[in-house]
Structure formats: C-alpha cells, structure tokens
Amino acid sequence: MKHLILVSHGSFAAGLKTSLSMFARDRIGQVTAVGLADGMSVDDLAAEFSRQLDEEIPEDAELVVLADI
Numbered sequence: 001m002k003h004l005i006l007v008s009h010g011s012f013a014a015g016l017k018t019s020l021s022m023f024a025r026d027r028i029g030q031v032t033a034v035g036l037a038d039g040m041s042v043d044d045l046a047a048e049f050s051r052q053l054d055e056e057i058p059e060d061a062e063l064v065v066l067a068d069i
Contacts, residue, residue, distance in 0.1 A: 003061040006033040008068040032056050
C-alpha cells in the first residue's frame with residue numbers, strides 16, 4: 001500500500017490534506033500531514049514526524065513524501 005506524507009512550514013500540509021479529502025475521502029487514511037508550527041523547533045518537528053510514522057503508517061507501506069520546499 002502506498003502512503004502519502006505531506007510536510008510543510010505552518011499549516012499548509014494540513015490544509016492540503018483537508019482539500020484532498022474532498023475527492024479522495026476513501027483513501028484519506030493513507031495521507032499524513034506534518035507541519036512546522038510557528039515557535040516549534042526542528043527537534044519538535046522531528047519528534048512529531050516520528051510519532052506519526054510509528055502510529056499511522058504500516059511498516060510495509062511504500063512512501064511518497066511531498067514537501068513545500
């Protein structure tokens with residue numbers, strides 16, 4: 001199974017996931033969005049990213065990662 005990971009500054013990734021859910025509702029569970037919030041350190045982002053990888057993505061998933069930069 002493929003899993004899409006959206007990574008961005010701010011809430012762009014979360015907003016993109018919301019928009020994507022309008023036409024990919026049945027597969028939105030295969031999308032993870034992680035954003036670097038204002039005031040968040042890179043270490044905080046790395047910890048959140050790792051947590052989401054562990055909790056939301058099956059170990060055998062093929063990953064597609066899209067970032068804003």
